[in-house]
Amino acid sequence: MFHQLLKKIIRSGIGKSRRLMAATGLSIAMLLIFSAVQVQVNYNELLHGESNQDSIANFLVINKKIDGNSSDNTLSAQQVAELQQQPFIEEVGQLTASRFKVTAQSPSDNFPFYTDLFFESVPNKFIDVQSTDWKWEEGSQVIPMIIPNQFLDLYNFGFAPSQNLIQLTQGMVMSIxxxxxxxxxxxxxxxxxxxxxxxxxxxxxxxxxxxxKWANQRFSVGAESRPSRVVIKTNDPGDPQLVEYLQEKGLVTDADKTRFSKYRQVVNTVVNASWVTGATMLLFALLVFSLFIQLTIASTKTEINLLITLGTSPKQLQRFLLRQFMPFNIIITLICLLVVAVLQWWLQRFLQQQNMNISPWISYYTVLTAALILLVLWLVNTRTIYKYIKQAEE
Known part of the structure; x- marks a missing residue:
């Protein structure tokens, strides 16, 4: 009977419009902050998740920019060491060039060709081809080679049609x-x-x-030279810091692999802005909800004074009022989490069609954020109710 009386008194002071205003403000703020957290998680997963890693794009061949004013385009040991020290570069591998003349020719007159070649080598961990034949021992007359796919494309779609020659598959080339x-x-x-x-x-x-190394020692026509190119491994080839560093040092790489750097800066700004917007809206929502509690208590100040005069404990009133507001907050939080979860599931399905992978489930960071917001709401509610009951007593 006592609790029913309190409910009637409190509800008469709340009013539907005030409750709706508080619920709307809190819901919008929570949706924004939960979305901001989840967007940041998805953003990091798209950039750094193993299922989204591109083994080609994450390795960049770096060399000095050719400007025509310098004859020395090699990289010093200091420059290579400096590259290794950068936080956005994981590993650096030197491309060793041949220091002798190489020519290649066909073993058969049925498919005649003759061309000059050059050889380069790099540590095996920087190579994207796995083959049991990729080995050589001194004394062996067979040299395993890895050639760029671009070479085969140039032959098949440029040279072969112009010379009326047959086009070659990878299997045919590997058998010749x-x-x-x-x-x-x-x-x-x-x-x-x-x-x-x-x-x-x-x-x-x-x-x-x-x-x-063996061939350079035996056939070299000059002294050992410094490398002119290196291969770097990076987690993020579109990192604006990496692109800025290369430009500052006069280094260049494949522009297709770093061309998303400017877009990344825009996306970073948008993601950071979503955090700021969500946090600002949450502060406003806390203010609105605090005012909502204040108005509720102020509108029932006479009744609360009467209840206190009749012997109702302020602590009893405080616990009762807290039970009236907190379930309201918890329901709004759960609904907002559900909305974000549905949006996350839809986004995962959409991105999967674009060959991009994210989790279909909301992140535990989003859930922790919800728990943290509920804790903040509980503290705000407790403090506000306590403060205004004290004022009502006076």
């Missing part, structure tokens, strides 16, 4: 032995080259690292 002539130290040594794979990562004819 190639005569490799190495010229150096006044001699010509013949090897057999075999293509064991095609690379989309490095635009060069790659040979095993140990072969090139």
């Amino acid at each position: 032995p190639i005569i490799i002539n190495i010229h150096g130290s006044g001699q010509v040594v013949q090897f057999t080259g075999r293509v064991v794979g095609f690379s989309d990562r490095i635009s060069s004819v790659l040979v095993p690292d140990n072969f090139l």
Whole structure:
């Protein structure tokens, strides 16, 4: 009977319009802040999640910018070490170039060709081709090679049609032995080259690292030179810091892999703005809800004074009023979480069609944010109710 009396008194002071205003303000604020948290989680997952990693884009070949005013386009040991120290670069691998003349020719007159070549090598962990044939031992006459897919495309769609030659598949190229002539130290040594794979990562004819070191020592026509290119591994090739660093140091890489840097800056701004907007709206919502409680208590001040005069404990009133407001807050929080969860599920399905992967479930960061907001609301409610009951007593 006592609780029913209190409910009638409180509800008569609240009014439907005030309750609706408080609910609307709090709901909008919670939706914004939950969405801001979830968008940030999705953003990080799209950038750094394993299912979204691009093994090609995450490796960049770096070299000095060619400006025509400098004849030295090599990278010093200090420059390579400085690259390794950057927080946005995980690893650096040097591309070692051949220091001797290389020519390649067909072993058959049925498919004649002759061309000059150059070899380069890089540590195996920077290569995107996995092959059991990718090995060489001193004394072996067979040189395994990895060539860029671009070379095959240029032949098939440019050279072959112009010369009325057949087009070649990867399997056909890998089955054809190639005569490799190495010229150096006044001699010509013949090897057999075999293509064991095609690379989309490095635009060069790659040979095993140990072969090139051996061949440079035996056939080199000049002193050992510094590398002119390096391969870097980075978590985020579109990182604006990476692009800015390369520009500052006069270094360049494949523009297609870093062209999203400017878009990233825009997206970063939008994501950060969503945090600010959500936090600002939450502060306004807390203010609105605090005013809602104040108006409720102020409108029933006479009745509360009467209840206190009749012997009702202020603490009893405080607990009762808190039970009236907190379930209201919890219901709004759960509804907002449900809305964000439905939007997250829809977004996951949509992005999956674009070959981008995020979790279909809302993040535990979003749930923790909801719990934190409820704690803040409880503190605000408790403080406001206590303060205005004290005022009502006076």
